[in-house]
Amino acid sequence: MTDVLPVTFTAGTTGLWRIERITTVTGDGLPAAARLLVEEEAPVAGPRVPPTVATSAPGWVLCGTVSNQRYTTAAELALLNARSPALGRPGATVASLIPITKSQAWWEMAQDERRGILEETSHHIRRSMDYLPAVARRLHHCRDLGGPFDFLTWFEFAPENAAAFDDLLGELRNTEEWTFIEREVEVRVERASV
Amino acid sequence: MTDVLPVTFTAGTTGLWRIERITTVTGDGLPAAARLLVEEEAPVAGPRVPPTVATSAPGWVLCGTVSNQRYTTAAELALLNARSPALGRPGATVASLIPITKSQAWWEMAQDERRGILEETSHHIRRSMDYLPAVARRLHHCRDLGGPFDFLTWFEFAPENAAAFDDLLGELRNTEEWTFIEREVEVRVERASV
Numbered sequence: 001m002t003d004v005l006p007v008t009f010t011a012g013t014t015g016l017w018r019i020e021r022i023t024t025v026t027g028d029g030l031p032a033a034a035r036l037l038v039e040e041e042a043p044v045a046g047p048r049v050p051p052t053v054a055t056s057a058p059g060w061v062l063c064g065t066v067s068n069q070r071y072t073t074a075a076e077l078a079l080l081n082a083r084s085p086a087l088g089r090p091g092a093t094v095a096s097l098i099p100i101t102k103s104q105a106w107w108e109m110a111q112d113e114r115r116g117i118l119e120e121t122s123h124h125i126r127r128s129m130d131y132l133p134a135v136a137r138r139l140h141h142c143r144d145l146g147g148p149f150d151f152l153t154w155f156e157f158a159p160e161n162a163a164a165f166d167d168l169l170g171e172l173r174n175t176e177e178w179t180f181i182e183r184e185v186e187v188r189v190e191r192a193s194v
Numbered sequence: 195m196t197d198v199l200p201v202t203f204t205a206g207t208t209g210l211w212r213i214e215r216i217t218t219v220t221g222d223g224l225p226a227a228a229r230l231l232v233e234e235e236a237p238v239a240g241p242r243v244p245p246t247v248a249t250s251a252p253g254w255v256l257c258g259t260v261s262n263q264r265y266t267t268a269a270e271l272a273l274l275n276a277r278s279p280a281l282g283r284p285g286a287t288v289a290s291l292i293p294i295t296k297s298q299a300w301w302e303m304a305q306d307e308r309r310g311i312l313e314e315t316s317h318h319i320r321r322s323m324d325y326l327p328a329v330a331r332r333l334h335h336c337r338d339l340g341g342p343f344d345f346l347t348w349f350e351f352a353p354e355n356a357a358a359f360d361d362l363l364g365e366l367r368n369t370e371e372w373t374f375i376e377r378e379v380e381v382r383v384e385r386a387s388v
Contacts, residue, residue, distance in 0.1 A: 003298060004338060065338045070264065074304040104197060110268040115305075144198060144259045144338045 005066040007140050009097055009152060010037040011059035017095060017189035025173070027101070027183030033059035036097065036189050038154070062099055064140025064152040071115050076125050083132035092136060092156040096165065097187040099149040106180035107143075122175035131168050134161040149183065199260040200235040201334050203291055203346060205253035211289060211383035219367070221295070221377030227253035230291065230383050232348070256293060258334025258346040265309050270319050277326035286330060286350040290359065291381040293343040300374035301337075316369035325362050328355040343377065 011019065011030070015037030022030055069077060106114065118124045128137060136156040143150040157165050169186070172178060205213065205224070209231030216224055263271060300308065312318045322331060330350040337344040351359050363380070366372060 003301070004340070006340065067338050068301045069305050072304050073306040077304045107197070107262045110266050110271040111263050111309075112267040141338055144261050144335055146198070146200065 006041040007064055007066060007152075008037075008039045008041065009062045009064075009154075010039070011035070011061075011187070012037065013059075016191060018192040020188045020190055021186075023186040023188070025184035025186060026181055028185075030060055030099070030185050030187065035192065036187065062097075062142070062149060062152055063145060063147060064142040064149075065145070066138060067141045070141075071118050072125060076129075079129060080125075080132070083129065085133040085136045087136055087138060087154075087156055089136065089156065091158045093191040094157055094159050094162055094165075095189050095191075096155045097189070098153045098155070098169075099151070099183075099185050099187075100153070100181055101148065101150045101183040102180045103182045117177050117180075122172075122177035124172065124175070124177055127168065127171050131164060134158070135165050135168065201258055201260060201346075202231075202233045202235065203256045203258075203348075204231040204233070205229070205255075205381070206231065207253075210385060212386040214382045214384055215380075217380040217382070219378035219380060220375055222379075224254055224293070224379050224381065229386065230381065256291075256336070256343065256346055257339060257341060258336040258343075259339070260332060261335045264335075265312050266319060270323075273323060274319075274326070277323065279327040279330045281330055281332060281348075281350055283330065283350065285352045287385040288351055288353050288356055288359075289383050289385075290349045291383070292347045292349070292363075293345070293377075293379050293381075294347070294375055295342065295344045295377040296374045297376045311371050311374075316366075316371035318366065318369065318371055321362065321365050325358060328352070329359050329362065 011033035013034055015035040017036040017038065019033055019036055022032060024030075072080065109117075119126070128135075134157055138154045140152040140154065141150075142152060155165060205227035207228055209229040211230040211232065213227055213230055216226060218224075266274065303311075313320070322329075328351055332348045334346040334348065335344075336346060349359060
């Protein structure tokens with residue numbers, strides 16, 4: 001265990017982010033809620049236990065971990081690190097949480113086949129890089145944790161970059177990689193003033 | 195979520211496997227125990243909760259998931275699938291559980307750098323393939339689960355192949371990849387007659 005960062009996204013009645021809309025793109029959706037709470041847990045030595053959620057509470061809880069790179073090459077990582085802004089910029093008052101699940105056919109492919117589709121064919125990394133530093137991004141892995149999604153990607157940007165962000169989503173959804181997406185939901189949020 | 199298989203290894207007083215020895219190779223060891231219980235959990239839709247262990251029980255519990263390939267190419271996977279036996283062969287009465295943790299320097303490398311060291315330099319996949327079908331192998335991932343180890347590898351073989359298995363371990367421990375191993379323990383077990 002080294003520097004894996006667990007992050008929990010709780011949709012309910014509290015949290016810094018006001019949920020503007022929840023859009024079901026593919027497969028099952030997610031229930032409506034008023035606020036989204038994003039919590040980074042202190043890394044712990046013991047097994048990870050998901051937070052207990054009162055059954056009467058509205059909303060949902062999704063957990064993931066910021067973990068090691070799975071496809072990015074050293075050359076790409078150097079470019080990404082040079083261009084990627086930190087989360088929490090004062091002007092980045094809009095954000096989007098996109099939980100996705102890929103198909104069994106995707107996961108049964110070997111590493112080089114998945115890399116080939118993700119980048120050589122679909123240019124997932126290069127396309128995302130084109131929107132840096134405007135659209136900050138953090139990927140959370142959850143397939144091994146047993147939840148309903150494989151990944152939770154979190155994006156932060158200024159309101160004036162919302163259209164550009166939608167362009168990025170449109171580009172990605174037209175790629176070969178996206179033919180392996182079985183479930184996708186977009187949770188668009190805005191930073192709440194109180 | 196597709197076909198991720200959670201597996202729990204419990205060292206205590208029950209289980210099919212009698213613990214012959216626990217060898218600390220690098221870093222902290224693991225406490226002694228009499229038996230090892232290997233349980234495959236039915237995949238569940240909810241978040242994964244580690245089993246509760248009575249504090250008076252001796253031993254330890256390690257959890258991992260059989261998940262997608264992280265380094266293996268399609269060509270390598272075809273060879274591995276053709277040569278790999280199933281677990282549970284009647285003659286494979288000896289087994290070895292090897293929990294390992296790699297360093298932060300390993301995990302901070304990009305995908306192509308880690309693949310380069312693992313296979314192009316250290317020949318981890320090719321060396322393991324040379325011992326198939328004699329030494330059956332299953333890898334369990336646990337870095338994202340929050341436990342003390344990154345991987346749990348399980349090997350099964352007949353007693354007459356024990357020396358060959360030790361040769362494989364000796365080869366791997368002399369590779370560049372192993373310079374990134376911070377903790378390694380070997381738990382050698384034999385199938386119990388009762």
